[in-house]
Each structure stands twice: as C-alpha cells, then as structure tokens.
Amino acid sequence: MVTMEEYFNTYQSVDPQNVLHWVRVGEVSDFPENAGGCIKYKSKQVAVFHFERTNTWYACQNLCPHKLEMVLSRGMTGDAAGIPKVSCPLHKKSFSLEDGTNLNGEEYRIATYPVKIDNGNVYIGFAD
Numbered sequence: 099m100v101t102m103e104e105y106f107n108t109y110q111s112v113d114p115q116n117v118l119h120w121v122r123v124g125e126v127s128d129f130p131e132n133a134g135g136c137i138k139y140k141s142k143q144v145a146v147f148h149f150e151r152t153n154t155w156y157a158c159q160n161l162c163p164h165k166l167e168m169v170l171s172r173g174m175t176g177d178a179a180g181i182p183k184v185s186c187p188l189h190k191k192s193f194s195l196e197d198g199t200n201l202n203g204e205e206y207r208i209a210t211y212p213v214k215i216d217n218g219n220v221y222i223g224f225a226d
C-alpha cells in the first residue's frame with residue numbers, strides 16, 4: 099500500500115525539456131492499441147497508452163490518486179472535448195493524459211511523462 103507521502107515523493111510530471119533519461123520500455127508491438135500497458139521504472143509504476151487512431155502515445159503514473167490504487171493502466175481511454183484522457187476503472191475519475199489534470203474538477207492530479215517512438219521502440223522520459 100502506497101502512502102500519501104510516498105505518492106507525492108514518487109510521482110512528479112516530467113516536461114519534455116526536463117528529460118534526463120529516455121528509457122526504452124519495449125517495442126511498439128508490446129503495447130495494446132487503444133488500451134494501457136504498465137511498466138516499472140525504479141519505484142514507479144507507469145501506465146503507457148497508445149491511441150491508435152491518432153497514433154499518439156501517453157504515459158502517466160499507474161497509481162490512481164483517488165484511493166491510491168495501482169489501476170490506471172487498466173482504465174478506459176477516450177477524450178473529453180478533445181483532451182485525451184484515462185478514466186480509472188474503480189470509480190471512474192478521469193485525468194488528462196496531456197498534463198494530468200483531474201477532469202472531474204477535483205484537486206488531485208496525476209503525473210505524466212513524455213513518450214517517444216524511435217525505430218519501433220517505445221521510450222519514456224524521466225528526470226531521475
């Protein structure tokens with residue numbers, strides 16, 4: 099079980115210009131289309147999403163901040179007024195995959211990470 103303190107220390111968004119390491123997390127074919135996969139980097143579980151229709155990729159913490167459950171990679175993806183989102187499978191809280199904003203208007207949000215595809219490989223940008 100993750101505590102609030104561990105949560106805030108572990109998960110912080112990374113902007114593309116702050117990436118220190120691009121970590122290869124698999125091949126494109128290792129991840130489902132229009133659904134999530136999960137990878138581990140250090141102490142982080144990170145959900146990875148491939149939106150096939152727009153051929154865009156997103157990564158965010160796998161931990162849902164609502165009840166601190168590791169479930170977001172199993173969430174429902176879609177968009178809210180053009181914003182790509184993931185909805186938690188437990189209580190349906192929705193988060194922007196672009197910047198982690200809570201789309202239900204609550205204060206808590208999720209950390210997001212840059213993703214790049216190079217030569218069929220998937221890389222996630224981390225700052226630690």
Ligand code: FES
Nearest residue numbers: 162164186189191
């Ligand atoms: S645990 Fe994710 S919405 Fe409640």
